[in-house]
Amino acid sequence: MRLVIAQCSVDYEGRLRAHLPRATRLLLVKADGSVLVHSDGGSYKPLNWMSPPAVMRSVEPEEEDRTVGVTEVWQVAHQKSDDRLIVRIYNKLHDSSHELGIDPGLIKDGVEADLQRLLAEQIETLGAGYSLVRREYMTAIGPVDLLARDSQGATVAIELKRRGDIDGVEQLTRYLELMNRDPLLAPVRGIFAAQQIKPQARTLAEDRGIECRILDYDAMRGVDDSASRLF
Amino acid sequence: MRLVIAQCSVDYEGRLRAHLPRATRLLLVKADGSVLVHSDGGSYKPLNWMSPPAVMRSVEPEEEDRTVGVTEVWQVAHQKSDDRLIVRIYNKLHDSSHELGIDPGLIKDGVEADLQRLLAEQIETLGAGYSLVRREYMTAIGPVDLLARDSQGATVAIELKRRGDIDGVEQLTRYLELMNRDPLLAPVRGIFAAQQIKPQARTLAEDRGIECRILDYDAMRGVDDSASRLF
DNA sequence: GTTTCGATCTCGCAA
DNA sequence: TTGCGAGGTCGAAAC
Numbered sequence: 001m002r003l004v005i006a007q008c009s010v011d012y013e014g015r016l017r018a019h020l021p022r023a024t025r026l027l028l029v030k031a032d033g034s035v036l037v038h039s040d041g042g043s044y045k046p047l048n049w050m051s052p053p054a055v056m057r058s059v060e061p062e063e064e065d066r067t068v069g070v071t072e073v074w075q076v077a078h079q080k081s082d083d084r085l086i087v088r089i090y091n092k093l094h095d096s097s098h099e100l101g102i103d104p105g106l107i108k109d110g111v112e113a114d115l116q117r118l119l120a121e122q123i124e125t126l127g128a129g130y131s132l133v134r135r136e137y138m139t140a141i142g143p144v145d146l147l148a149r150d151s152q153g154a155t156v157a158i159e160l161k162r163r164g165d166i167d168g169v170e171q172l173t174r175y176l177e178l179m180n181r182d183p184l185l186a187p188v189r190g191i192f193a194a195q196q197i198k199p200q201a202r203t204l205a206e207d208r209g210i211e212c213r214i215l216d217y218d219a220m221r222g223v224d225d226s227a228s229r230l231f
Numbered sequence: 232m233r234l235v236i237a238q239c240s241v242d243y244e245g246r247l248r249a250h251l252p253r254a255t256r257l258l259l260v261k262a263d264g265s266v267l268v269h270s271d272g273g274s275y276k277p278l279n280w281m282s283p284p285a286v287m288r289s290v291e292p293e294e295e296d297r298t299v300g301v302t303e304v305w306q307v308a309h310q311k312s313d314d315r316l317i318v319r320i321y322n323k324l325h326d327s328s329h330e331l332g333i334d335p336g337l338i339k340d341g342v343e344a345d346l347q348r349l350l351a352e353q354i355e356t357l358g359a360g361y362s363l364v365r366r367e368y369m370t371a372i373g374p375v376d377l378l379a380r381d382s383q384g385a386t387v388a389i390e391l392k393r394r395g396d397i398d399g400v401e402q403l404t405r406y407l408e409l410m411n412r413d414p415l416l417a418p419v420r421g422i423f424a425a426q427q428i429k430p431q432a433r434t435l436a437e438d439r440g441i442e443c444r445i446l447d448y449d450a451m452r453g454v455d456d457s458a459s460r461l462f
Numbered sequence: 463g464t465t466t467c468g469a470t471c472t473c474g475c476a477a
Numbered sequence: 478t479t480g481c482g483a484g485g486t487c488g489a490a491a492c
Contacts, residue, residue, distance in 0.1 A: 001257060001271045003234055005329045015393075015470040016341035024331045026232060026259070031271040039334035040232045040262040044280045045487055047337050051274050051470080083470070094329060098236045100255045103270035106278055107250045112483065142481090162483080165466090170401055171482095198465080200372065246485040276472055282485080314485070343468060344490095373466085393468085396480090431480080 002029040005094035010037050010048045014083030020048055027074075027087060029056055031100075035076050035085060053079040061088070116145055116160050118220040119193065123148055125220070126158070126191060126213065144175050155179070155188045164194030164212070169205045176210075233260040236325035241268050241279045245314030251279055258305075258318060260287055262331075266307045266316060284310040292319070341448060347376055347391050349451040350424065354379055356451070357389070357422060357444065375406050386410070386419040395425030395443070400436045407441075 004027040010020040020037065025047070028036040032052035039047055054076055061070040065088060074087035116135060119125065123132045129151025137147035137157075146158040157179060159172035172190050179188040190210040192201070195217055202212050235258040241251040251268065256278070259267040263283035270278055285307055292301040296319060305318035347366060350356065354363045360382025368378035368388075377389035388410060390403035403421050410419040421441040423432070426448055433443050 001236075001269075003257070003325075005232075005331070012470070016339060018340070018470080019338045021335045021338075023334050024329075025334065026234070026329075026331070028257070028269070030269075030273075032273075034272075034274065036275050038232075038259070038261075038267075040331035041265075041283065041334070042261075042263075043265065043282050043487060044267050044275075044277050045471085046275050047334065049275045049470080051472090052272065094234075094327060096325060096327075098255075098257075098325060100236070100257070100271035103254050103256065103272070103278065104252045107252075108485095109248045111247060167398065167482090200466085204372070243485075249485080274472060276486090280485085282487090312485095339470095341470095429480085 001031060001100050002097045003027075003094065004029070004089075004092060006092040007090040008037075009088045009090075011086045012048050012050075012083070014078070014081065018048060022088075022090065024093070027089075033076070033079075035074070035087070037087070048085065050076045050078060050083065050085040055079065112160060112162055115162065115195075115215065115217060115220075118217070118223075119158070119160060119215065120146060122220055122223055125215075126156075126193070127151065130156070139175055139178055141174055141178060142171075144179075150189075155185050156191055157188050158191045158193055160215075161192075161194040162196075164192055164197035164201050166198070166201045166204055168192060168194070169201050169208070169210065172205075172210060173208055232262060232331050233328045234258075234325065235260070235320075235323060237323045238321040239268075240319045240321075242317045243279050243281075243314070245309070245312065249279060253319075253321065255324070258320075264307070264310075266305070266318070268318070279316065281307040281309060281314065281316040286310065341452075343391060343393055346393065346426070346446060346448060346451075349448075349454075350389070350391065350446065351377060353451055353454060356446075357387075357424070358382065361387070370406060370409055372405055372409060373402075375410075381420075386416050387422055388419050389422045389424055391446075392423075392425040393427075395423055395428035395432050397429070397432045397435055399423060399425070400432050400439070400441065403436075403441060404439055 007024050009022045012018040026038040033054035034052040035050045036046040037048040056074055056076045059073050061073045069090050070088045072089040076085040120132055120135050123130045131149050133147040136143040144157045145160040148156045150156055157175055159168055161168045176188055176190045180186045192205045192210050193213040193215050195215050197212050205212050238255050240253045243249040257269040264285035265283040266281045267277040268279040287305055287307045290304050292304050300321050301319045303320040307316040351363055351366050354361045361379050364378040366377055367374040375388045376391040379387045381387055388406055390399055392399045407419055407421045411417045423436045423441050424444040424446050426446050428443050436443050
């Protein structure tokens with residue numbers, strides 16, 4: 001990994017075109033040839049970048065650039081597409097290289113899969129007498145997150161999201177349409193369950209007779225005793 | 232901006248929990264208190280991070296950590312939520328700080344908004360006699376990108392994407408369904424226009440009687456004389 | 463402020 | 478390889 005702090009201007013041409021005027025920034029060159037251009041603010045997204053795999057060539061500036069103070073030009077090219085990034089360097093304030101080795105990677109907890117596991121174990125949160133049929137119930141067009149029966153024995157398809165928006169309602173609608181054609185399952189009701197549901201999604205869901213439910217992940221995790229065993 | 236290369240382990244707790252085992256990484260601390268943890272590969276997304284605004288405190292390791300070689304602990308806390316990031320540092324290979332100043336920011340060209348503006352100005356690309364009714368035509372479920380009339384005076388709803396996939400077709404279908412219930416507009420045809428259309432999206436669109444059109448952004452930009460004024 | 467939607471999205475998984 | 482869905486999405490524009 002190479003770290004350079006320098007005054008530079010940057011141009012990207014590929015899926016779009018983008019330009020960064022001259023300013024002091026961090027240039028980060030990774031072992032796979034990818035390049036990140038960071039300013040001293042904003043979030044984790046660089047101002048400009050080149051994805052791996054890429055190759056970086058440092059070349060002499062052309063006459064026109066040299067006369068305005070450019071000392072070095074980086075031509076960064078993507079290996080598979082014709083995306084390219086041109087970095088014009090005026091003056092370098094820092095330049096160092098470091099050996100890092102490969103990374104063991106990140107371990108996560110609390111994503112949709114965890115919500116699904118918890119709700120499957122605590123299916124009665126949806127209503128007294130509910131029982132789980134199975135998780136990831138397979139249909140011709142994809143898996144329904146949870147399939148359950150209510151206290152009357154009627155089939156209920158549950159679509160789970162961390163954040164419920166209109167796409168999730170469409171997805172559940174397709175499943176319900178398909179499942180209601182199956183005489184062994186019909187009639188099937190739908191429940192759209194999420195930690196948060198957007199107003200437009202709620203409107204669309206309720207217009208289609210789909211029940212909306214807000215889930216409290218912390219409360220559900222509190223009930224689950226395996227949470228304390230994670231780390 | 233502070234750059235540290237160090238052996239470290241990292242724990243995040245907030246909207247989820249995540250853990251990084253001990254390894255050598257780049258730790259980047261920005262002026263706004265945000266912290267990025269990068270390995271020497273992958274794309275621009277850090278392995279772990281804290282978004283601004285945040286505050287970073289360096290503290291002495293506790294007894295338990297010190298005995299396993301931890302020399303320093305960074306406690307990074309978000310200012311508005313209770314997200315926190317704990318970095319345990321074993322040994323530092325590099326540590327430097329740099330003044331960067333504020334960044335003038337990125338100038339972009341070629342995103343969906345540009346496509347929309349160009350197609351609105353060149354609506355006859357879609358067919359002789361087409362005229363624009365308006366951009367961002369509002370409906371109860373959201374705005375239609377472009378509303379036009381064809382040479383016969385019939386209403387045409389246009390959905391614009393840079394890359395056309397199945398979601399865009401679903402979106403246009405919803406608009407068409409709604410607009411065709413409005414006697415002042417009906418009948419409304421649909422056009423799905425994009426720089427690139429995925430085969431599955433094309434099949435679905437044509438199955439629903441929606442016309443597919445590939446847009447040549449470079450050609451459209453060539454017609455537009457404002458393109459030369461961008462940089 | 464909040465909400466909505468595009469993104470050079472990135473990332474992971476499964477068919 | 479490609480497609481699909483999630484994301485600690487990020488970011489900007491509209492309301």
